[in-house]
Amino acid sequence: MKILVPVKRVLDYNVKVRVKSDQSGVDLANVKMSMNPFDEIAVEEATRLKEKGVATEIVAVSIGPAQAKDTIITALTIGADRGILIQTDQDVEPLAVAKLLKAVAETEKPDLIIMGKQAIDGDNNATGQMLSTLLDWPQATFASKVVVENGEAQVTREVDGGLQTLGVKLPAVITTDLRLNEPRYASLPNIMKAKKKPLETKTVADYGVDVTPRLKVLKVTEPPKRSAGKKLADAAELVANLKSAGVL
Amino acid sequence: MAALVIADHDGAHLRDTTHKTVTAALALSSDVDVLVYGEGVKTVAEAASKIAGVRKVLVAESADLKQDIAEDVAALITGLAVNYDAVAIPASASGKNFAPRIAAALDVSLLSDVIEVVDGSTFVRPIYAGNALETVQTSEAKKVLTVRTTAFKAAAEGGSASVETVTAPATKAGTRFISEEKVTSDRPELGAAKIIVSGGRALGSKEEFDAVIDPLADKLGAAVGASRAAVDAGYAPNDYQVGQTGKVVAPELYIAVGISGAIQHLAGMKDSKVIVAINKDPEAPIFSVADYGLVADYKTAIPDLMKALG
Ligand SMILES: Cc1cc2nc3c(=O)[nH]c(=O)nc-3n(C[C@H](O)[C@H](O)[C@H](O)COP(=O)(O)OP(=O)(O)OC[C@H]3O[C@@H](n4cnc5c(N)ncnc54)[C@H](O)[C@@H]3O)c2cc1C
Numbered sequence: 137m138k139i140l141v142p143v144k145r146v147l148d149y150n151v152k153v154r155v156k157s158d159q160s161g162v163d164l165a166n167v168k169m170s171m172n173p174f175d176e177i178a179v180e181e182a183t184r185l186k187e188k189g190v191a192t193e194i195v196a197v198s199i200g201p202a203q204a205k206d207t208i209i210t211a212l213t214i215g216a217d218r219g220i221l222i223q224t225d226q227d228v229e230p231l232a233v234a235k236l237l238k239a240v241a242e243t244e245k246p247d248l249i250i251m252g253k254q255a256i257d258g259d260n261n262a263t264g265q266m267l268s269t270l271l272d273w274p275q276a277t278f279a280s281k282v283v284v285e286n287g288e289a290q291v292t293r294e295v296d297g298g299l300q301t302l303g304v305k306l307p308a309v310i311t312t313d314l315r316l317n318e319p320r321y322a323s324l325p326n327i328m329k330a331k332k333k334p335l336e337t338k339t340v341a342d343y344g345v346d347v348t349p350r351l352k353v354l355k356v357t358e359p360p361k362r363s364a365g366k367k368l369a370d371a372a373e374l375v376a377n378l379k380s381a382g383v384l
Numbered sequence: 385m386a387a388l389v390i391a392d393h394d395g396a397h398l399r400d401t402t403h404k405t406v407t408a409a410l411a412l413s414s415d416v417d418v419l420v421y422g423e424g425v426k427t428v429a430e431a432a433s434k435i436a437g438v439r440k441v442l443v444a445e446s447a448d449l450k451q452d453i454a455e456d457v458a459a460l461i462t463g464l465a466v467n468y469d470a471v472a473i474p475a476s477a478s479g480k481n482f483a484p485r486i487a488a489a490l491d492v493s494l495l496s497d498v499i500e501v502v503d504g505s506t507f508v509r510p511i512y513a514g515n516a517l518e519t520v521q522t523s524e525a526k527k528v529l530t531v532r533t534t535a536f537k538a539a540a541e542g543g544s545a546s547v548e549t550v551t552a553p554a555t556k557a558g559t560r561f562i563s564e565e566k567v568t569s570d571r572p573e574l575g576a577a578k579i580i581v582s583g584g585r586a587l588g589s590k591e592e593f594d595a596v597i598d599p600l601a602d603k604l605g606a607a608v609g610a611s612r613a614a615v616d617a618g619y620a621p622n623d624y625q626v627g628q629t630g631k632v633v634a635p636e637l638y639i640a641v642g643i644s645g646a647i648q649h650l651a652g653m654k655d656s657k658v659i660v661a662i663n664k665d666p667e668a669p670i671f672s673v674a675d676y677g678l679v680a681d682y683k684t685a686i687p688d689l690m691k692a693l694g
């Protein structure tokens with residue numbers, strides 16, 4: 137069984153976000169970039185399926201600038217076998233990413249695609265569901281547990297009000313939630329090995345997909361700031377303040 | 385230009401997130417219809433027909449729709465979308481599950497987590513865990529948006545829309561429902577509560593979380609929330625998680641107990657009207673957004689607070 141794992145290079149989740157003063161976007165110059173945390177969970181899950189003997193090959197694919205190679209290498213370090221970088225300096229929107237991934241899936245013919253539920257830069261939470269629709273494969277989003285057997289993935293999902301378990305016939309698209317697993321740390325030997333694994337570089341044109349943005353970003357601004365209030369001496373003072381604020 | 389709002393409900397009751405989504409839709413169009421899907425949802429449809437400004441309520445019923453299988457729900461709405469210029473969906477876990485499918489099927493962008501409708505083609509949405517706001521404009525013929533309901537006022541009651549039945553297209557074979565495990569509670573839902581008491585990693589165990597957070601919530605008639613760390617550690621169920629990747633809430637009063645205030649957590653609660661932080665570390669980032677802070681060990685602060693509340 138072959139698993140495809142799309143991985144995105146994003147601003148590291150620990151970095152403070154700075155909006156550019158000309159309102160053209162968020163400042164990404166000279167800041168730490170990392171693999172989207174949900175995608176790390178996806179690579180980890182695929183790797184565990186391989187270690188269990190369920191999967192035989194894991195292909196990591198990223199759409200992004202030349203530096204997204206590092207993101208793929210991170211995936212290869214966790215356990216992916218080879219990587220595909222679709223190199224572009226353009227900001228590719230979820231629908232276009234889904235179209236590119238569909239094209240990759242049509243040539244790679246994976247049995248399963250595991251990806252993040254959400255990229256923490258755009259916070260769209262859209263690409264997996266779009267890809268499932270375009271491929272006409274079943275979807276199971278927000279996975280907190282995955283069991284693959286008899287040509288089906290049984291996926292426990294985090295939904296409003298609790299958990300839901302679905303069975304999706306393979307091939308299918310699964311998106312990961314935070315509690316699916318805890319990604320392993322990279323060991324030095326695995327980092328060395330990763331650098332020797334195959335990594336192909338492609339262009340958007342190779343897949344014949346139109347990635348022209350559909351949305352025009354008019355501006356990116358800072359949200360209204362909340363200022364720190366007062367520190368109080370004790371619970372009694374807190375209750376008094378909450379009463380006069382009219383919330384108790 | 386007509387807009388279709390997808391109702392949010394629990395099978396028996398309409399959630400006011402529906403009313404809020406109607407408000408967002410009314411900013412796009414004066415012809416707003418509401419779709420209620422599920423099984424045995426006639427009373428929900430009736431409630432939707434009473435929302436002021438709603439033209440018509442559509443009801444679709446089937447067992448698969450009740451289980452909220454994304455493929456079925458999206459197929460139904462994509463079919464209905466021919467009659468509409470916009471589809472507005474509350475940004476719940478359910479809505480986020482099927483909304484992108486509708487956009488993909490219509491070959492349009494998804495406008496995710498909209499917090500402001502500037503005009504018929506311009507929208508504001510948070511990115512980077514709400515650390516930036518993006519204003520985007522689209523020239524696409526149809527708009528599919530999920531609505532961050534905390535950013536909109538609920539449409540009033542007082543409407544009298546007609547109710548019409550629509551049939552759902554045949555089921556997809558690839559997905560089967562196996563089971564569900566819903567958390568039941570007598571407390572208000574996180575999304576609807578006026579007061580929320582949230583606990584963090586500091587609580588240390590599920591027993592402690594229940595013993596400290598629950599009584600305070602009950603005394604205040606509040607909903608219970610949690611940080612990711614508390615949920616990951618099993619102190620609270622997954623759907624209690626407040627934050628960038630959990631629920632976004634904006635109650636009148638949010639009380640954070642033993643939560644540090646990581647940006648991912650703040651993303652889910654910083655629009656609350658009044659924020660209280662109880663944390664023993666005076667440097668904890670949660671204090672930078674708190675209106676009232678108690679630098680204290682929760683072990684003494686919470687019993688004191690219970691006493692002070694009487
Ligand atoms: C991709 C991604 C998504 C995420 N999404 C979310 C999300 O949606 N929601 C979310 O909450 N987090 C999210 N996180 C996690 C987030 O970064 C933090 O790790 C998490 O919020 C920390 O939880 P906490 O504040 O409970 O724990 P900690 O950061 O460990 O804080 C515990 C706090 O308790 C205080 N404390 C300890 N003992 C006591 C005591 N006796 N009395 C009083 N105070 C005490 C400490 O001073 C400390 O400030 C996400 C992270 C990533 C990478």
Ligand SMILES: Nc1ncnc2c1ncn2[C@@H]1O[C@H](COP(=O)(O)O)[C@@H](O)[C@H]1O
Nearest residue numbers: 142143199251252254255260261262263
């Ligand atoms: N540029 C990209 N390259 C590879 N994968 C991506 C890219 N953008 C999004 N994805 C995948 O789609 C998931 C959801 O992203 P989004 O819909 O943008 O929130 C991510 O977690 C990735 O797995």
